[in-house]
Amino acid sequence: MKSEALPKQVLIREVGPREGFQILPTVYPVAEKLRLIDALTKASLSQIEVASFVRPDRVPQMADAEDLVAQLPAAKGTEYSALYLNPHGFERAEKSGKLSNKGWLYTSPSATFLKANNNTSIDESVAAVAEWCDMFRRYSKRLHGLMVSNAFGCSYEGRVSSSAVVSLVERFAAACEAAGERIVEVCLADTVGMANPKIVRELLVALRPLGFTVSLHLHDTVGLGLANVYAGLLEGVSIFETSVGGLGGCPFTPGAAGNVATEDVVYLCEQMGIETSVDLRLLCEAAKLAEFIIGAPLPGRVYRSK
Amino acid sequence: MKSEALPKQVLIREVGPREGFQILPTVYPVAEKLRLIDALTKASLSQIEVASFVRPDRVPQMADAEDLVAQLPAAKGTEYSALYLNPHGFERAEKSGKLSNKGWLYTSPSATFLKANNNTSIDESVAAVAEWCDMFRRYSKRLHGLMVSNAFGCSYEGRVSSSAVVSLVERFAAACEAAGERIVEVCLADTVGMANPKIVRELLVALRPLGFTVSLHLHDTVGLGLANVYAGLLEGVSIFETSVGGLGGCPFTPGAAGNVATEDVVYLCEQMGIETSVDLRLLCEAAKLAEFIIGAPLPGRVYRSK
Numbered sequence: 142m143k144s145e146a147l148p149k150q151v152l153i154r155e156v157g158p159r160e161g162f163q164i165l166p167t168v169y170p171v172a173e174k175l176r177l178i179d180a181l182t183k184a185s186l187s188q189i190e191v192a193s194f195v196r197p198d199r200v201p202q203m204a205d206a207e208d209l210v211a212q213l214p215a216a217k218g219t220e221y222s223a224l225y226l227n228p229h230g231f232e233r234a235e236k237s238g239k240l241s242n243k244g245w246l247y248t249s250p251s252a253t254f255l256k257a258n259n260n261t262s263i264d265e266s267v268a269a270v271a272e273w274c275d276m277f278r279r280y281s282k283r284l285h286g287l288m289v290s291n292a293f294g295c296s297y298e299g300r301v302s303s304s305a306v307v308s309l310v311e312r313f314a315a316a317c318e319a320a321g322e323r324i325v326e327v328c329l330a331d332t333v334g335m336a337n338p339k340i341v342r343e344l345l346v347a348l349r350p351l352g353f354t355v356s357l358h359l360h361d362t363v364g365l366g367l368a369n370v371y372a373g374l375l376e377g378v379s380i381f382e383t384s385v386g387g388l389g390g391c392p393f394t395p396g397a398a399g400n401v402a403t404e405d406v407v408y409l410c411e412q413m414g415i416e417t418s419v420d421l422r423l424l425c426e427a428a429k430l431a432e433f434i435i436g437a438p439l440p441g442r443v444y445r446s447k
Numbered sequence: 448m449k450s451e452a453l454p455k456q457v458l459i460r461e462v463g464p465r466e467g468f469q470i471l472p473t474v475y476p477v478a479e480k481l482r483l484i485d486a487l488t489k490a491s492l493s494q495i496e497v498a499s500f501v502r503p504d505r506v507p508q509m510a511d512a513e514d515l516v517a518q519l520p521a522a523k524g525t526e527y528s529a530l531y532l533n534p535h536g537f538e539r540a541e542k543s544g545k546l547s548n549k550g551w552l553y554t555s556p557s558a559t560f561l562k563a564n565n566n567t568s569i570d571e572s573v574a575a576v577a578e579w580c581d582m583f584r585r586y587s588k589r590l591h592g593l594m595v596s597n598a599f600g601c602s603y604e605g606r607v608s609s610s611a612v613v614s615l616v617e618r619f620a621a622a623c624e625a626a627g628e629r630i631v632e633v634c635l636a637d638t639v640g641m642a643n644p645k646i647v648r649e650l651l652v653a654l655r656p657l658g659f660t661v662s663l664h665l666h667d668t669v670g671l672g673l674a675n676v677y678a679g680l681l682e683g684v685s686i687f688e689t690s691v692g693g694l695g696g697c698p699f700t701p702g703a704a705g706n707v708a709t710e711d712v713v714y715l716c717e718q719m720g721i722e723t724s725v726d727l728r729l730l731c732e733a734a735k736l737a738e739f740i741i742g743a744p745l746p747g748r749v750y751r752s753k
Contacts, residue, residue: 147645337718338677339453364711364748365718367674371644398748405670412643412671442670442704 148379150416154188155181155403156358157431159224161388163193163202164399165435171205173434175212180430181385182216184423186403188241190382192223194230210237226259228276235280243285244277246270246313246324250305253297254290254332263309270316277322286326287313288358292344294335303340303347310351327353328382331369334362334398338372345376356380359401361387361440366401367409374415381406386428386439402441404428422447454685456722460494461487461709462664463737465530467694469499469508470705471741477511479740481518486736487691488522490729492709494547496688498529500536516543532565534582541586549591550583552576552619552630556611559603560596560638569615576622583628592632593619594664598650600641609646609653616657633659634688637675640668640704644678651682662686665707667693667746672707673715680721687712692734692745708747710734728753 158178162169174191181189191213197204206223213221222241225231234240248266249255255263277284287310294300310327317324329344336359348355357373359366359381370381383406389399404424407417421443428444438445464484468475480497487495497519503510512529519527528547531537540546554572555561561569583590593616600606616633623630635650642665654661663679665672665687676687689712695705710730713723727749734750744751 337715339719363714363752364708365673365715367671368677368715371674371677402670408669409643409671409674413645446669 147374147413147415148377150418151374151379151381151410152188153186153403153407153417153419154190154356154380154382155186155385156190156382156400157181157384157386157388157403159190159192159203160384160400161386161431163200164389165202168202168204169434171209171212174205174209175214177385177427177431177434178221179214180423180427182214182219184420184427185218186419186424187218188220188222190222190224194223194225194234207233207237210234210239213239228272231276231280235282242282244273244282245286245288246273246284246317247288247290248309248313249290249292249295249332250301250309251291251295251298254295257297258290267312267316270313271320274317274320274322284317284322284324286328286356287324288328288330290330291332292329293331293340294333296333300335300340303344306344307347307351310348310353314351314353324353326356326380327351328356328358328380330358330382331360334360334365336369337365338368341369341372342376345373345378354380356382358382360389361398361401362390364398366398367405370401370406370409374410374413385424385441386431386444387441388431388435388439390440398440402428402439402443404443404447405441408443453680453719453721454683456724457680457685457687457716458494459492459709459713459723459725460496460662460686460688461492461691462496462688462706463487463690463692463694463709465496465498465509466690466706467692467737469506470695471508474508474510475740477515477518480511480515481520483691483733483737483740484527485520486729486733488520488525490726490733491524491724492730493524493724494526494528496528496530500529500531500540513539513543516540516545519545534578537582537586541588548588550579550588551592551594552579552590552623553594553596554615554619555596555598555601555638556607556615557597557601557604560601563603564596573618573622576619577626580623580626580628590623590628590630592634592662593630594634594636596636597638598635599637599646600639602639606641606646609650612650613653613657616654616659620657620659630659632662632686633657634662634664634686636664636688637666638664640666640671642675643671644674647675647678648682651679651684660686662688664688666695667704667707670704672704673711676707676712676715680716680719691730691747692737692750693747694737694741694745704746708734708745708749710749710753711747714749
């Protein structure tokens with residue numbers, strides 16, 4: 142068989158400061174988070190998700206989101222973003238005036254997960270699209286992406302079929318069109334690490350006729366992370382959400398990995414001649430800083446050898 | 448792009464008892480090695496490399512090779528083999544009468560590595576083929592395989608080109624033919640973990656016209672192991688040499704991984720519907736036993752979650 146063409150370049154969206162610090166039991170000081178964000182910015186990452194605007198009583202690790210965003214470096218060439226799950230969180234994020242002007246919608250084919258994580262149903266998440274689009278316009282944001290959590294499987298409901306994801310994306314696309322907006326990017330999240338290269342490719346192939354830019358947010362829960370990244374590259378995916386050092390699992394439990402590590406993905410790409418525009422050496426320094434802040438080895442592999 | 452056909456089934460050759468115990472600084476008791484080999488046998492692994500017949504003064508970890516082979520379980524359906532690098536080692540292995548009747552030749556495109564590891568040159572390794580074939584016949588063995596160490600790169604000489612490997616394999620094939628024998632399997636070893644999915648596929652494509660069964664022996668030094676396995680599967684590779692728990696690196700240094708872990712490869716295959724005939728649950732038990740014997744977490748990922 143002939144080797145497929147790989148993308149010439151990929152965009153890395155760093156999510157470690159949000160996903161990593163959110164899941165860890167410790168509440169880390171804003172200054173430490175900012176040190177890491179600064180190191181990631183210096184490594185030429187062009188997109189960094191820095192915080193979640195979620196309920197401080199439920200997620201105390203992110204209670205400092207406003208404070209953190211207010212102190213973000215004024216970096217040229219790096220776009221900072223934050224996660225929100227409801228209008229209140231969105232408005233808190235917007236008050237800072239410092240974040241990306243791209244609006245995101247969130248959903249999942251797993252009704253159980255969506256209820257537990259976002260306190261909403263699939264139908265409600267579709268029905269809310271018009272309101273979100275209004276809100277984006279009010280705040281001079283443009284609708285950009287649809288994040289699909291548990292796109293490959295879910296701890297509650299098991300394996301998710303490609304057709305369920307395709308239907309869900311079609312419903313969101315139609316709702317956005319009815320609201321006068323258009324989804325640009327669909328991000329498929331393997332939230333619990335149930336993907337494998339075969340189903341990654343099957344879902345990408347199934348989504349292709351819809352014409353969206355599709356990105357991948359992969360977790361490395363059982364070690365298939367980089368194989369899944371490679372599967373995505375083979376299907377032309379050129380945007381990956383990753384986490385410095387693999388932050389996002391529990392570093393105090395060996396092997397309980399989080400997102401696929403940013404530096405491992407950059408290394409894989411570089412080794413195959415794919416440009417990332419990220420400085421791997423400085424990125425590995427940032428991973429070492431993350432390890433120092435956390436106080437335990439992170440699951441990422443490449444940073445230890447650079 | 449259309450997803451390629453994957454093999455329907457793969458053969459796993461377990462090399463952990465040899466590669467793992469050989470590289471560890473401790474000399475483990477024969478009884479502990481046999482416990483692990485027994486657990487691997489019970490997990491239905493059909494081929495297990497159990498020891499190296501190398502110089503006891505240089506590799507004291509393998510000084511017990513005769514003793515170990517003498518006590519191997521009489522397991523139906525499992526073929527045990529051992530590594531040897533010179534005629535003396537081969538004759539020591541043969542005296543046991545209990546090992547596989549398949550003969551292997553060893554070489555490498557890296558002259559520096561070959562000198563350091565096997566105390567020979569590339570030309571000498573080719574010239575020795577006739578003598579090896581004679582010896583195999585004398586001991587009623589059949590020439591089976593050619594092991595190519597550092598097939599993708601080498602710490603001494605850097606990246607190895609596909610054409611260098613193809614030429615080397617052609618020279619061995621011609622020498623075997625001249626000696627009235629035929630190579631069945633060519634095993635490509637990524638001895639130091641320098642492979643990536645792109646060059647794995649390039650070398651497999653380059654070797655295809657020669658018509659050999661090609662197998663892969665991959666190390667997971669920087670975490671690309673499973674991505675490289677997937678690349679091999681996409682090119683039709685159906686034999687992988689792997690190591691239970693990822694034994695073969697230094698488990699006391701986080702991230703200094705050895706071979707790609709047997710149970711991780713079996714899991715990857717199973718998830719994609721590829722048969723391995725291995726019992727994953729019993730294999731994970733064997734990995735836990737290996738962890739217990741070594742006294743430190745191993746780099747394998749799947750055994751901790753099963």
